[in-house]
Amino acid sequence: MSRTQTDRCPGVLTVHQAADGGLARVRLPGGVVRADQFDVLRTAAAELGDGRLELTSRANVQIRGLAPDAPVELSQRLFEAGLLPSLPHERVRNILASPLSGLDQDSRYDVLPVAAAVDRDLCARPGLAELPRRFLFALDDGRGDLAGVRADVLVRAVDERDGLLRLGTRGVRVGWGEVAEVMVAAAEAFLEEREGQEWRITELERGEERILDRLGLHAAEELPSTSSVVQAGQHGSGLVVTVPLGSLNQEQAAGVAAAARGGAGVIRVTPWRSVVVQGVSGEELERVGLVTDPDSAWNGVTACAGQPGCAKALADVRADARRVTPRLPRHERPIHWSGCERRCGKPAGEFVDVLAVGNGYVIDGERMGTW
Ligand code: SF4
Numbered sequence: 001m002s003r004t005q006t007d008r009c010p011g012v013l014t015v016h017q018a019a020d021g022g023l024a025r026v027r028l029p030g031g032v033v034r035a036d037q038f039d040v041l042r043t044a045a046a047e048l049g050d051g052r053l054e055l056t057s058r059a060n061v062q063i064r065g066l067a068p069d070a071p072v073e074l075s076q077r078l079f080e081a082g083l084l085p086s087l088p089h090e091r092v093r094n095i096l097a098s099p100l101s102g103l104d105q106d107s108r109y110d111v112l113p114v115a116a117a118v119d120r121d122l123c124a125r126p127g128l129a130e131l132p133r134r135f136l137f138a139l140d141d142g143r144g145d146l147a148g149v150r151a152d153v154l155v156r157a158v159d160e161r162d163g164l165l166r167l168g169t170r171g172v173r174v175g176w177g178e179v180a181e182v183m184v185a186a187a188e189a190f191l192e193e194r195e196g197q198e199w200r201i202t203e204l205e206r207g208e209e210r211i212l213d214r215l216g217l218h219a220a221e222e223l224p225s226t227s228s229v230v231q232a233g234q235h236g237s238g239l240v241v242t243v244p245l246g247s248l249n250q251e252q253a254a255g256v257a258a259a260a261r262g263g264a265g266v267i268r269v270t271p272w273r274s275v276v277v278q279g280v281s282g283e284e285l286e287r288v289g290l291v292t293d294p295d296s297a298w299n300g301v302t303a304c305a306g307q308p309g310c311a312k313a314l315a316d317v318r319a320d321a322r323r324v325t326p327r328l329p330r331h332e333r334p335i336h337w338s339g340c341e342r343r344c345g346k347p348a349g350e351f352v353d354v355l356a357v358g359n360g361y362v363i364d365g366e367r368m369g370t371w
Contacts, residue, residue, distance in 0.1 A: 001274070002200055007132055007133045007134065009025070009091060009133035010023055010024060010025045010062075010091075011024070011025055011026075011027070011090045011091040011133075011156070012024045012025070012026055012071070012074060012078055012083075012084060012090055013071070013075055013084075013087060013090060013091075014091065015066060015071045015316050016062060018305065018310060018311075019307075019308060019309055019310055019311040020050065020065050020308050020309045021049075021050070021064065021065040021066050021067060022064070022065075022066030022067070022068070022070060022071055023062060023063070023064040023066070023309075024049075024062065024063050024064075024066060024071060024074055024199065025056065025060050025061075025062050025091075026041065026060060026061045026062070026063070026078060026083055027060050027090060027091070027093040027094065027303075028030055028059060028060055028061060028083075029093050029094075029095040029097075029115055029116065029118070029119035030059075030060035030095055030096070030097040030111075030112050030115030030116060030119070030139075030268075031096070031097065031099055031268050031270060031271070032097075032112060032116075032266060032267075032268055032269075033061070033083075033266070033267050033269065034116075034260075034265060034266055034267075035257045035258075035260035035266065035267065036266050037079070037081045037082065037083055037259045037364070038089075038253070038256065038257045038260065038267050039254075040077055040078065040081040040083070041053055041078075041083075041308075042248075042250065042253040042254060042257060043059055043077075044063060044074055044077050044078070045063045045250075046074060046250055048066055048067070048070040048074050049063040049064055049065045049066050049070070049251065050053060050063075050064055050065030051065075051250050052064070052247050052248060052249055052250075052252050053247070053248040054246055054247050055243055055246040055247075055248070055269055055270075055273050055274075055275070056246070056271075056345075057271050057272075057273075057345060057347075058094055058096060058136070058271060058361075059096055059099070059269045059270055059271045060269070061269065061290050063110060064305075064309060064341070068169050074251075074270055081131065082166065085100070085119075085123055086123035086129075088126065088129035089122060089123045089128065089129045090144065091133045092122065092128060092129060092131040092132075092133060092135065093119055093122060093123070094133070094134075094135060094136045094137065094226070095115050095119055095122075095136075095137040095138070095139070096115075096136065096137070096138040096139070096146055096149060096151065096271055097111050097112050097114075097115040097119050097138070097139040097141075097146075098111060098139065098140050098141035098142075098143060098145050098146060098238075099140040099145075099230065099268040099269070099270040099271075099276045100143070100145075100230060100235050100236070100238050100240070100268075100276060101139075102141070103235060103236045103237050103238035103276070103278065104235040104236025104238060105236060106141075106142070106143040106228070106235075106239070107141040107142065107143065107157075107236075108140065108141055108142030108143075108157040108158070108159055108160070109141055109142060109157035109159070109160055109163070109176065111139035111140070111141045111155075111157060111163075112268075114139055114155075114163075114176065114180055115137075115139050117180035118137055118139075118184060121180055121181065121184040122184055122187070123185065125188070127188065127191065128184070128187055128188065128191070129203045130191060131187055131190075132198070132199035132200070133199075134199040134200060135152050135190070135199065135200065136149070136150065136151045136152050136153075137151060137152070137153050137154075137156045137183055137187070138151035138153070138155075138227075139154075139157075139179075140154065140155070140156040140158035140164075141157050142156060142158065142159075143220075143228045144156070144224065144226045144227040144228045145227070145228050145230050146227065146271075147224070147226070147227035147228075148348050148349060149271065149348070150200075150225055150348070152167070152187075152190070152200055152201045152202075153165070153166075153167060153183050153186045153187060153201075153256070154166045154167075154181050155174065155183060156171075156223075156224065156245075156267055158173065160176075161175060161176065162174065162175055162176065162177065163176060163179050163219070164221060164223070164224075165179070165182060165183070165186075165219075166223055167186060167201055167207070167208040167211055167212065167219070168201065168202065168207070168208030168219075169208065169219075169223070170208075170219040170220060170221060170222070170223065171220075171223050172212070172217045172218060172219040172220065172221065173221065177216070182217075183315050185215055186211055186215060189210075189211040189214040189215060189226070189346075190204070190207070190211055191209065192214065193210045193211060200225035205268060212249065214242040215250075229272075230270065230272065230274075231294040231299065232274060232291055232292050232293060232294045232296065232299055233292055233293065233294045234282075234292075237278050237279065238268075238276045238277075238278055239259075239276065239277050239278065239280060239281075239282055239292060240270070240274050240275075240276050240292070240297050241256070241274055241275050241276070241282065241285050241290050241291065241292055242273065242274045242290065242291035242292070242296065243273050243274055243275065243276065243290060244289065244290075244291065244298045244301070244322070244325070245273070245292075245301065245302065245303050245318055245321060245322070246273030247304065247318070249289075251288045252285075252288045252289060252290055255284055255285050255287075255288045256275055256277065256285070256290070256292065257283060258284075259277045259280040259284065260277050262279065262280055263277055263278040263279030263280050264277075264278040264279060265358075266278075270354075271304060295330055296330060297325050297326065297328045297330045297331070298325055298328060299330060300330070300331065300333070300335060301321060301325050301334070301335045301336075301337075301343055302334065302335070302336045302337070302346075302347060303317045303318050303321045303336065303337035303338075304317060304336075304337065304338050304339050304342075304343070304344040304345050305318075305339070305344070306319075306339035306356070307316050307339065310339055310344075312339065312340045312342065312352040313340060313356065314339055314340055314356040314358045315338030315339055315356035315358075315361075316340050317337040317338065317339045317354075317356055318337070320337065320361075321337045321354075331352060333350055333351050333352050334347045334351040334352070334355060335351065335352040335356045336351050336354065337356075338353070338354065338355050338356065339356050340355075340356065341355065352364060353365070
């Protein structure tokens with residue numbers, strides 16, 4: 001495959017220059033971050049960036065608005081907090097895990113320790129620092145919440161004994177004791193089979209077959225078709241808290257860290273612009289504008305950076321979404337606001353397409369004028 005585009009996924013050491021300053025993306029394998037680490041991120045956003053923490057669709061955190069000399073200071077702070085365990089691997093630690101894993105009855109297996117093991121194994125192999133930044137690992141605890149994610153290497157829990165490894169269209173059972181090793185070996189096999197600039201296994205001709213051959217595995221099982229969506233609210237011992245537009249201000253971020261300190265000491269960032277905390281009531285979080293009501297109109301609403309963060313944006317889509325969303329009932333489809341036709345960050349599957357066109361918005365192809 002020939003590709004002229006370079007992989008520009010940002011990290012902490014490789015900051016993207018956006019219209020509003022530097023943008024750093026901090027990988028959180030499994031979406032897990034301790035409360036004290038979250039405080040380091042929050043303080044860094046206040047002192048070095050624009051004060052906000054953004055949650056991404058890969059359960060990572062972004063800080064934007066960085067001055068030219070800020071990334072060095074930021075990387076030192078994150079290194080000391082244990083958020084950069086391997087500098088060469090920082091942009092390839094792309095590992096999703098079901099955020100309610102081990103917390104409620106829909107969880108067939110607690111996959112978070114497996115996600116941590118994949119991260120450790122990945123960082124221990126120097127060659128894997130060469131993985132494309134788009135390459136994605138995912139661990140679904142059996143509920144199907146990550147079934148729709150375009151992961152390169154996905155394992156879905158079958159039961160306490162096995163997970164189903166999926167690289168493409170079919171699955172192969174692997175015992176939990178071997179899952180982390182097999183997932184990392186699949187990534188190594190991808191690098192060995194890669195012929196050019198492929199970023200994903202699906203871009204490699206007969207990629208699934210060739211990688212499984214290298215691993216000595218034979219995929220035969222049908223993949224489960226069931227999927228589920230994690231809603232805001234209480235799920236067993238986990239409280240899912242929707243973060244409007246995935247952007248936490250200082251007060252909200254401090255509230256999330258305090259809630260985590262009062263519970264398990266850990267925050268689980270989800271791929272759906274929400275966080276999971278344990279052992280707390282949602283009242284304090286609601287008070288600072290976060291959402292624990294599954295019927296809130298904020299659930300499922302996303303937006304790209306828009307103005308002033310992106311030079312291509314035709315509108316301040318986030319400000320418009322903040323103005324309009326509280327007036328609307330919850331929509332059955334996700335709603336995505338885009339500042340231009342690239343539609344960055346759009347959800348997978350069907351969604352309500354709110355597109356800025358310069359002097360108003362077009363919604364699902366119909367012009368709506370100015371909101
Ligand atoms: S969709 Fe357009 S305006 Fe929005 S972040 Fe992407 S390039 Fe910028």
